[in-house]
Amino acid sequence: MKKSYFQLLSIGIAAWAAFSCNEKSTEEQSTNTKEVTAKEILGNPEYQAISYEGYRAKSREIQPSIAQLKEDLKILSAMNIKVLRTYNVQFAHASNLLKAISELKSEDKNFEMYVMLGAWIDCKNAWTDLEPDHEVESEQNAGEIDRAVALANQYPDIVKVLAVGNEAMVKWATSYFVQPAVILKWVNHLQSLKEEGKLPKDLWITSSDDFASWGGGDPLYHTEDLAKLAKAVDYISMHTYPYHNTHYNPNFWRVPVEQSKLSEMEKVDAAMIRAVDFAKAQYDSVRNYMKSIGVNKPIHIGETGWASVSDGLYGPEGSHATDEYKQARYYHLMREWTNKAGISCFYFEGFNEPWKDANNPIGSENHFGLFTETGQAKYVLWDMVDQGIFKDLTRDGNPITKTFDGNKESVLKTVLAPPANY
Numbered sequence: 001m002k003k004s005y006f007q008l009l010s011i012g013i014a015a016w017a018a019f020s021c022n023e024k025s026t027e028e029q030s031t032n033t034k035e036v037t038a039k040e041i042l043g044n045p046e047y048q049a050i051s052y053e054g055y056r057a058k059s060r061e062i063q064p065s066i067a068q069l070k071e072d073l074k075i076l077s078a079m080n081i082k083v084l085r086t087y088n089v090q091f092a093h094a095s096n097l098l099k100a101i102s103e104l105k106s107e108d109k110n111f112e113m114y115v116m117l118g119a120w121i122d123c124k125n126a127w128t129d130l131e132p133d134h135e136v137e138s139e140q141n142a143g144e145i146d147r148a149v150a151l152a153n154q155y156p157d158i159v160k161v162l163a164v165g166n167e168a169m170v171k172w173a174t175s176y177f178v179q180p181a182v183i184l185k186w187v188n189h190l191q192s193l194k195e196e197g198k199l200p201k202d203l204w205i206t207s208s209d210d211f212a213s214w215g216g217g218d219p220l221y222h223t224e225d226l227a228k229l230a231k232a233v234d235y236i237s238m239h240t241y242p243y244h245n246t247h248y249n250p251n252f253w254r255v256p257v258e259q260s261k262l263s264e265m266e267k268v269d270a271a272m273i274r275a276v277d278f279a280k281a282q283y284d285s286v287r288n289y290m291k292s293i294g295v296n297k298p299i300h301i302g303e304t305g306w307a308s309v310s311d312g313l314y315g316p317e318g319s320h321a322t323d324e325y326k327q328a329r330y331y332h333l334m335r336e337w338t339n340k341a342g343i344s345c346f347y348f349e350g351f352n353e354p355w356k357d358a359n360n361p362i363g364s365e366n367h368f369g370l371f372t373e374t375g376q377a378k379y380v381l382w383d384m385v386d387q388g389i390f391k392d393l394t395r396d397g398n399p400i401t402k403t404f405d406g407n408k409e410s411v412l413k414t415v416l417a418p419p420a421n422y
Contacts, residue, residue, distance in 0.1 A: 038160040038204035041083060041114060042235065042300055045339040049083040049116075050076065051303060051349040053093060056373050056396065058358040063092050069100040071395055073113060075371070076350055078389050079381075082112055085208075085302065085346040087166050088120035089147040090140075098155045105157075114160045116237075116302075116346065118208065119148040121165035121183065122176035132175060137182045145186055149199060156200045162190055163208045163237060163302070170210040171220075180225040183207045187232045204234035208302035211238045211282040215289030222289070230295045237302030237346075240282040242275040243330075246319035246418070252278045253319060254421030267417040272329040276337060279304060283343075301338060305348030306330040308378055310364035320416035322364060324403065328380035331370070351375075351395075371395070376403045379411050 041047045054064035054072050064072075076084070086094045094117060104111045121144065124136040145164070152159040164186045167173050187207065193199040207229065214236055215222055230236065246253040252274050255267050262270065279301075287299055307314065310322035331347065338345040352373045357363030370380055375395025377385050382402050384390065390400035404410040 035157065036114075036160075037202040038234070039202070041160055042204070042344045043298060043342040044344075045342075047082045047114070047344070048080050048335075049085065049344050049346040050081050050370075051087075051305075051346050052076065052084040052097075052351070053087065053349070053353055054097070054351065055093075055353045055355050058354045060091060060093075060355050063096070066096050066100045066103070068396065069097050070104055071393070072351065073097075073100060073104055075375075075390060075393050075395065075400065077111065077113060078393060079384065081350075083114045083116065083160075083344070083346070084350075085116040085118065085163070087118040089117070089144060089151060090120060094118075095151055098151060098158055101158050102155060113158070115155075115158050116161035116163055116208075117148055117151060117159045118163045118166055119144045119186075121168045121178060121186065123178045123182075126176035132177075134177055135179065137178055138176075141182070141186070145189065149190070149193065152199060152203055156203075159203065161204045161206060162199075163206050164190070165207050165209065167209055167213070167239065168207065169213040169221075169226075172210075180213075180223060180229050184225055184229045184232060187229060191232060206233045206235055206237045206302075208237035209239060211240050211286050214238050214286045215293075216282055216285035227293045227295075230290060230293060230297070233297070235298040235300060236286060236290065237300055238283065238286050239303040240279040240301060241304060242278040243306045243314065243321055245278065246275075246321040247313040250319060250419075251421070253321070253418050255418050257422040260420065260422060264417045265412075265415070268326065268415055269329065271418045272326060272333060275330060276333045279334065280337065300344040300346075302346050303348045304334060304345065305368045307364035307367045308369075309362055309367035311360070311362045312364070314364050315362075316416060320418050322367075323414045323416070324379035324411050325415045327370075327378065331380045371400075372403065374398050375400055377401070378403050379408075382406065 054069050056064060086097060088094065098115065101113045121141050122138045124133040124138055126132050126138055148162055152162055164183050168178055169180055169183060171177055187205055190199065190205045194201055194203060212218055212221055215226060253271060259267060259270055283299065290297065306327040307322050308324045308327045312318055314321045334345055334347065349368050351371045352367055352369035354366050354373055356365035370378055375398045377400050385400060385402055393400055
């Protein structure tokens, strides 16, 4: 890109400053330009990860401003989050987020944040009134990949992973799923760009998908193209959702007869341990499949989470899975396991996103955040509020306060034990 007069002037000033700085300043500059790679970040408990989108409204057409994104970044950074996962580059959100991170790094030499940048992939006729054609990819995929490549090259100090697709191969994604050959095509394309020096050589390429899509479930997924894909990516990014399985696969969730005499809260605590064991089993199923096809690569959790509000399948009339207490237990147990095991866990998610089920405010999809859309910290983060972690930080001008006015008894009144299995 041709540089403007002001850009050239800035370069000249920077060069002059570099020659005139003293030894101490040189050391500080060296610290500020610290470079880490995906290999060093993923699996490192010093680099906690989370899924993030900053949408506050009931429509993604209302994009968060850079100032709003910077507010969120400061909140997440205060929690020691250093890696964010995004989902697409169709909207301005991802590019604005990268710009916001870059600005914060310029303002504070100690600010550190990296991104797993997602490129959305879907099939022909996805999200239209026409029948989705799962054998042919969407015409928009090429442009999405090009945009992701451009951003990775523009912000090589921030973008450390490119993810091709989000739950793009799992067959329950009936609106848009594609065959593994489509993901493989784009992964190979990105790996070729790295070899040609057209992408940073240390950038890691993956696809982030359900555990089943990575061979951990139905043998239907065990195809030659999936095996080729597993060998082409730099690591496996798998999703696991015990939360949804409290309805769809509830045997692990229901209270067994031997626990029938426990108190209601003891039944809940035991169920949350079973939920994490369920996630571990799905992780192990992917690892075992990879081993069976001769693939020995890191496996990290690209997505998992637990909603705090729900009607329907997961609410009081359903599996009883949903409340802030269970969300907190799941979060802390998952962090404890993955930190100890050297697994990155991109927990879903930082903040509630009301657009996800805009016509149903109490739908679970709107309530996976650790914070509400107005910036209230849910029960999972109350200890951090008490510690002053969020002192002087705001979201849209709102100070970070506790949900339920900080009344634990009010939280516990919302908690239901799982249904009995006897």
